[in-house]
Amino acid sequence: MSKPRERILNTSMILFHQQGYNSTGINQIIEEADVSKASFYQHFKSKDDLCIEFFNKRFKYWVSELENFTSGAKTLEEKFLKSFDFLIYMNQKEDFRGCSFLNIMSEIPVDKIEIHKIIRDHKATLRDSFHKDLKNDILAAHLYLLFESCILTSQLYRSNELIEKSKLIVQNLLQSSLSH
Known part of the structure; x- marks a missing residue:
């Protein structure tokens, strides 16, 4: 045990x-x-402390799974398209449960400052990784917002339809951006 x-x-x-x-x-x-x-x-010390540990472990798990899922990509475009495929994979694996961070954020009051900070820090890390890969602030913000909204809308509709449509948007954005 x-x-x-x-x-x-x-x-x-x-x-x-x-x-x-x-x-x-x-x-x-x-x-x-x-x-x-x-x-x-x-x-x-408290349920809040356990929640912070949960977030740290969940983030480490989620990022590791994402990195494993996209590791075979040979181009930046393929990596980003695979990252959206990863959302489909996670929806199937976790029955469209969505993002633990955003789900819990919606439940807790704003005075739970430490929990809100850890959510923002982990989301900022993901956002920064988009920027690091793309080296274009507007494009990185656009893809990050699409990525996050895909998590929410697929949970809401219990469907991967908008992820599939977002992949086409991502492909168009990357092709036009990377060709310049």
Whole structure:
């Protein structure tokens, strides 16, 4: 059996992602992780602290999966098209659950400053990676906004249709931008 901290974090990875923040109680986490309340609080001061750990682990997992998915790309265009294919893959894998960061952000009040900051920091890291690859601020912002909106709209409609359409937009944008 794994260590209590790992069990708590692994349990929260499932529950926060599937149920959200507000619908997941500490008592449920404690019960499903098979730890005592004292053990929970020994490892995490609060549910907010656990949520921050969840975000860090979720981001690391998600970026690793994205990098693995796009690693075979031979061109920048192929890499970005594969990144949109990755969204389709994740929708199939996670039943259109969407972005844990944005889902939880919509649940929590603005006074949970640390949680909002970690969400912004992770989103900024993703946004910066678009800019780093494209070296064109407007194009990077455009593709980043398409990428994020694909996550939201595919969750809303439980469909990959707009991801497929966005791939055509991305292809057109990249071809016209990279040819200049």
